[in-house]
Amino acid sequence: MKKTNRQSTLQLSTSQEDYLKEIFLLSERGEPVTTLALAQKIGVKSASVTDMIKKLMELGLVQRKPYQAIYLTEAGNRVALEILRHHRLLETFLAEKLGYRLDEVHGEAEQLEHVISEQFEKAIARMLGHPRRDPHGDPIPTFNLVMPTDTTERTLYSLKKGDRAQITRIMLQDRQSLKHFKTLNLLPGTIITVLDKFEDCMQLSILGQEQKPIKIPLSISEEIMIVPSSLISGKTQ
Amino acid sequence: MKKTNRQSTLQLSTSQEDYLKEIFLLSERGEPVTTLALAQKIGVKSASVTDMIKKLMELGLVQRKPYQAIYLTEAGNRVALEILRHHRLLETFLAEKLGYRLDEVHGEAEQLEHVISEQFEKAIARMLGHPRRDPHGDPIPTFNLVMPTDTTERTLYSLKKGDRAQITRIMLQDRQSLKHFKTLNLLPGTIITVLDKFEDCMQLSILGQEQKPIKIPLSISEEIMIVPSSLISGKTQ
DNA sequence: TTAATAATTTAGATTATTCTAAAAGTTTAA
DNA sequence: TTAAACTTTTAGAATAATCTAAATTATTAA
Numbered sequence: 397m398k399k400t401n402r403q404s405t406l407q408l409s410t411s412q413e414d415y416l417k418e419i420f421l422l423s424e425r426g427e428p429v430t431t432l433a434l435a436q437k438i439g440v441k442s443a444s445v446t447d448m449i450k451k452l453m454e455l456g457l458v459q460r461k462p463y464q465a466i467y468l469t470e471a472g473n474r475v476a477l478e479i480l481r482h483h484r485l486l487e488t489f490l491a492e493k494l495g496y497r498l499d500e501v502h503g504e505a506e507q508l509e510h511v512i513s514e515q516f517e518k519a520i521a522r523m524l525g526h527p528r529r530d531p532h533g534d535p536i537p538t539f540n541l542v543m544p545t546d547t548t549e550r551t552l553y554s555l556k557k558g559d560r561a562q563i564t565r566i567m568l569q570d571r572q573s574l575k576h577f578k579t580l581n582l583l584p585g586t587i588i589t590v591l592d593k594f595e596d597c598m599q600l601s602i603l604g605q606e607q608k609p610i611k612i613p614l615s616i617s618e619e620i621m622i623v624p625s626s627l628i629s630g631k632t633q
Numbered sequence: 634m635k636k637t638n639r640q641s642t643l644q645l646s647t648s649q650e651d652y653l654k655e656i657f658l659l660s661e662r663g664e665p666v667t668t669l670a671l672a673q674k675i676g677v678k679s680a681s682v683t684d685m686i687k688k689l690m691e692l693g694l695v696q697r698k699p700y701q702a703i704y705l706t707e708a709g710n711r712v713a714l715e716i717l718r719h720h721r722l723l724e725t726f727l728a729e730k731l732g733y734r735l736d737e738v739h740g741e742a743e744q745l746e747h748v749i750s751e752q753f754e755k756a757i758a759r760m761l762g763h764p765r766r767d768p769h770g771d772p773i774p775t776f777n778l779v780m781p782t783d784t785t786e787r788t789l790y791s792l793k794k795g796d797r798a799q800i801t802r803i804m805l806q807d808r809q810s811l812k813h814f815k816t817l818n819l820l821p822g823t824i825i826t827v828l829d830k831f832e833d834c835m836q837l838s839i840l841g842q843e844q845k846p847i848k849i850p851l852s853i854s855e856e857i858m859i860v861p862s863s864l865i866s867g868k869t870q
Numbered sequence: 871t872t873a874a875t876a877a878t879t880t881a882g883a884t885t886a887t888t889c890t891a892a893a894a895g896t897t898t899a900a
Numbered sequence: 901t902t903a904a905a906c907t908t909t910t911a912g913a914a915t916a917a918t919c920t921a922a923a924t925t926a927t928t929a930a
Binding site for chain 3: 646648677678680681684685688699700
Binding site: 430431432442443445446447462463 | 876877878879880
């Protein structure tokens, strides 16, 4: 069991931390946290999940009754937020300081998140000016493990023809999509206007490059978060 | 088996990489590479070393006959140099960019060295200006895995009364000594003069703080590398 | 409501790394 | 040169994380 490098008293393995993180992320998205869902996210078989959940329950990090939904205890939640903070700070560091592309940050952060010390976390947080979001626009849990929320944020899907907004977050995960969005220039910070909205897609123009409008399937517009233009406060970070 | 993140074809575990690194370091210092020596360095029992050496032999990274000295093959040597390059680049990065103290860099680098990708290695090497030495003054293997050598370097011990020299390398490992040397200001780059040399110790003055001479046991003076003042070329890095 | 389908768990194995205790081999010093 | 001391290996076991295949439980749809 490879041990990791976390502050709190109990030493967890990389694998255990991954399970806790994925339970958190599934819950956060409102998706059911099942044995199968976890197995698919983590890339193991269901039987392995059953075993690991049993272990995490013994450690007081997870709760469930057999065949019932899985959820984190308060302690489990703290660990998940800690790992997520590592992950998102690392992504920010890789993008801003080491010149990684948006589609490259996730994989490397995935490895490093279990290994860095508190000292490393603090040092990069400081170096980056205590960012509130990572390069995807995902919120970074604070040093005291609170997940920041932005009540003004909504989906691109929610906009109507003529609306103007700033992109705050790209919730797509796969590298291909991220590369594509990069080339389109549809990234956190970008300001867009809805030129038209149809049954299956919407047409956008990007501030500063109005000459080439962009078409986005509605399904994807739900994976892009924005703040309406009237509410833009100046700073996205 | 926790897998690491290295360029070459074969995927080694953190543990395997540690064995290869320690074999390299023992050989390099001219110390005998025995089962017991490795066990002590790595912090496992001899029986575990026997097993692991068997595995590394099967992988073609190590050679020996039972009860005989252990040494690296060409392939094993490459892996060791790769890990050592990671380690020393990371130490440099932690010290220069994240404000770590000299005695803090080793532990963190020890964890990270097995996890960072080629891309990460290249990025920090670039950011640091392709340093030739880490904060201890230890040489950093080049990107093509050649260990730089400095033929002008010798031990502090070798100096005579009245000699002047620049410290290039502190070969002590324990955190306590490193802290102590930091407070004495005896660090790579420091220029010293030998005020006197006795049977058991030598007395030094440090350029810029001649008012307080420093006494060093001879045993320790063998762990400090210097270049004589006449040979100082200007750049230590 | 019950049969088919799907999800979950159990049982039994496998792989990697480590351990302890005992056996085997090597070195050393009288 | 041989007995004591030390090093190394072997044998057997433990732990962690995973797997497959079979059994169990839950859900769904007729």
